[in-house]
Amino acid sequence: MPALLNAEVREFANRSVLCWLATADGNGQPNVTPKEVFAIVDDDHLVIANISSPVSAKNIGVNPKVCASFIDVFVQKGFKVVGTASNVRPSAHDYSKWAAPLQAMVGDRFPIHSVFAIKADSVEKIVAPSYRLYPAETTEETQIQSALRTYGVTR
Numbered sequence: 001m002p003a004l005l006n007a008e009v010r011e012f013a014n015r016s017v018l019c020w021l022a023t024a025d026g027n028g029q030p031n032v033t034p035k036e037v038f039a040i041v042d043d044d045h046l047v048i049a050n051i052s053s054p055v056s057a058k059n060i061g062v063n064p065k066v067c068a069s070f071i072d073v074f075v076q077k078g079f080k081v082v083g084t085a086s087n088v089r090p091s092a093h094d095y096s097k098w099a100a101p102l103q104a105m106v107g108d109r110f111p112i113h114s115v116f117a118i119k120a121d122s123v124e125k126i127v128a129p130s131y132r133l134y135p136a137e138t139t140e141e142t143q144i145q146s147a148l149r150t151y152g153v154t155r
Contacts, residue, residue: 003044004044004120004121004122004123005040005044005046005081005120005123006043009040010040012071012072012078013038013039013040013046013070015072016070016072018036018070019034019068019069019070020032020068020069020070021033021034021053021067021116022067022069023055023056023059023060024059024063025063026063031056033053033055033056035048035053036051037051037102037105037110039105041101044119044120045117045118045119045120046081046083046117046118047098047099047101047116047117048068048115048118049112049115050112050113051110051112053116057087057113060085064084064085065084066082066116066118067080068081071126074144074147074148075144075147077126078125078126079124079125080123080125080126081120082121082122083119083120083122084119085116086116086117087114087115088114088115088116088117089113089114090113090114095115098115098117128143
């Protein structure tokens with residue numbers, strides 16, 4: 001079976017500044033929050049640092065089904081990862097395994113209270129509608145130019 005979190009997915013994760021984590025409480029009430037510190041650790045797992053996410057942690061405790069997404073905001077492409085999360089606390093025997101790539105990213109800058117370890121069940125591409133609606137005129141370069149204008153950024 002091919003890896004769900006393959007090289008292409010990893011590339012987009014590495015190019016993305018944020019990922020968005022969607023959780024739901026026991027009543028099904030959704031909660032979506034941006035996460036700044038995240039990494040793909042192997043073919044099946046994405047980890048997200050719990051820096052300041054008490055609602056996400058509580059929700060994962062009662063409903064482990066989650067969705068995380070990340071996009072390169074300039075080319076407007078990325079991926080959605082649906083899976084099952086666990087909230088791995090520092091007291092867990094495998095905490096250092098999950099926390100290591102996140103600690104390497106942040107050092108002492110942020111406290112990591114726990115790690116949301118997500119086992120991917122499915123992965124889907126995310127693309128801006130322009131790629132599908134106007135394929136003849138939409139390229140990564142035209143999307144980059146549009147995003148640069150929108151965000152007021154220069155190269």
